[in-house]
Amino acid sequence: MLTGPSHRIRCPMKITKLSTFRVAPRWMFLKVETDEGIDGWGEPVVEGKSLSTEAAVHEFAPYLVGQDPMRINDLWQVMYRGGFYRGGPTLMSAIAGIDQALWDIKGKALGVPVYQLLGGLVRDKMKVYSWVGGDRPSDVIRDIKRLHERGFDTFKMNGSVEMGPLDNSAKVDAAIARIAEIREAFGNTIEFGIDFHGRIGLPMAKTMLRELEPHRPLFVEEPVLAEQDEHYARLAQHTSIPLAAGERMYSRFEFKRVFEAGGLAIVQPDPSHAGGISECLKIAAMAEAYDVALAPHCPLGPVALAACLHLDFVSHNAVLQEQSIGIHYNQGVEPLDYVLNPEDFVIQDGYMLPFTKPGLGVVMNEAHIREASLRAPDWRNPLWRHEDGSVAEW
Ligand SMILES: O=C(O)C(=O)C[C@@H](O)[C@H](O)CO
Numbered sequence: 117m118l119t120g121p122s123h124r125i126r127c128p129m130k131i132t133k134l135s136t137f138r139v140a141p142r143w144m145f146l147k148v149e150t151d152e153g154i155d156g157w158g159e160p161v162v163e164g165k166s167l168s169t170e171a172a173v174h175e176f177a178p179y180l181v182g183q184d185p186m187r188i189n190d191l192w193q194v195m196y197r198g199g200f201y202r203g204g205p206t207l208m209s210a211i212a213g214i215d216q217a218l219w220d221i222k223g224k225a226l227g228v229p230v231y232q233l234l235g236g237l238v239r240d241k242m243k244v245y246s247w248v249g250g251d252r253p254s255d256v257i258r259d260i261k262r263l264h265e266r267g268f269d270t271f272k273m274n275g276s277v278e279m280g281p282l283d284n285s286a287k288v289d290a291a292i293a294r295i296a297e298i299r300e301a302f303g304n305t306i307e308f309g310i311d312f313h314g315r316i317g318l319p320m321a322k323t324m325l326r327e328l329e330p331h332r333p334l335f336v337e338e339p340v341l342a343e344q345d346e347h348y349a350r351l352a353q354h355t356s357i358p359l360a361a362g363e364r365m366y367s368r369f370e371f372k373r374v375f376e377a378g379g380l381a382i383v384q385p386d387p388s389h390a391g392g393i394s395e396c397l398k399i400a401a402m403a404e405a406y407d408v409a410l411a412p413h414c415p416l417g418p419v420a421l422a423a424c425l426h427l428d429f430v431s432h433n434a435v436l437q438e439q440s441i442g443i444h445y446n447q448g449v450e451p452l453d454y455v456l457n458p459e460d461f462v463i464q465d466g467y468m469l470p471f472t473k474p475g476l477g478v479v480m481n482e483a484h485i486r487e488a489s490l491r492a493p494d495w496r497n498p499l500w501r502h503e504d505g506s507v508a509e510w
């Protein structure tokens with residue numbers, strides 16, 4: 117017999133408003149409001165395409181306003197399938213940020229951190245890594261020293277400057293010498309991933325991997341571009357170095373091909389690009405079935421990082437988490453500049469601890485965000501060109 121107020125069948129909560137705030141350095145925050153005063157935050161953004169991502173978020177709004185935010189799975193399917201066209205960085209990043217906000221609302225409505233809604237913790241802390249060097253990797257030794265003193269022992273850097281499709285041995289030697297210098301300086305007291313950022317392609321990848329073998333990087337990222345993912349399996353035959361990729365893949369429908377073909381030892385979906393927590397959970401589970409490790413991509417802000425960590429804390433195969441504190445893209449703006457609870461972003465000896473507050477666990481400084489959004493930069497990545505004038509991969 118349903119009698120007392122606690123048993124009253126509640127009218128479903130309703131989404132009332134979506135607001136977007138583009139802010140420095142190149143991020144965008146989404147606030148989803150409801151008729152019960154519970155707000156959820158997300159971070160939908162394609163770096164360098166925030167205006168088109170913002171438009172996509174607001175194109176989804178008519179499907180969401182008036183709907184029950186607790187029905188995350190249905191709203192996700194409506195956004196993914198309802199508009200006929202699907203996939204790609206813009207639509208999937210818009211869905212990602214909305215998905216994050218819906219999980220934030222659900223956790224706050226039920227009074228628990230999101231990872232509790234996803235089955236609870238599989239680990240007590242999560243290993244994180246820091247970027248060192250810049251677009252053209254320099255001063256990496258200095259940066260590693262500085263961060264190593266702060267307790268980090270795992271790093272990532274760009275693997276090279278611009279590289280032509282078939283570049284010369286001097287540039288290969290320069291790239292390798294920089295890595296050799298790191299191992300020389302730190303031995304096995306640190307580990308590092310090398311991100312080629314898609315700057316090399318198949319003609320150079322085997323050579324670079326061969327030359328890197330003796331220095332045993334933790335992984336090599338994007339040795340070829342995601343649109344040539346068919347090469348990962350071939351390259352993996354030529355190297356013992358774990359190959360990683362995924363930041364430019366946007367749903368399980370893209371990742372399934374690399375799982376089937378093999379070659380990637382680590383996948384790096386970005387919960388702010390690949391459909392959010394909901395979709396990245398499915399990608400993580402697929403990866404686990406193929407014994408592929410998970411290392412979510414996150415060169416972004418605090419909500420994106422929180423979404424990654426909730427994913428990490430429920431995924432057995434999560435091994436490393438990228439975070440953007442001090443990354444060269446931030447130009448002096450840091451993720452914690454936009455939150456009122458920096459003390460909850462605990463980094464101890466290169467690990468982060470689970471958030472404890474309900475929802476994603478991030479208390480956004482809305483007043484500062486609104487003010488900062490009045491000065492939103494139109495960030496875009498540099499356009500590089502080779503010696504011969506042709507476009508170079510950045
Ligand atoms: O963090 C990484 O692994 C990157 O490759 C950075 C890249 O995603 C830039 O954010 C694009 O603007």
Ligand SMILES: [Mg+2]
Nearest residue numbers: 311313337363
């Ligand atoms: Mg990368």
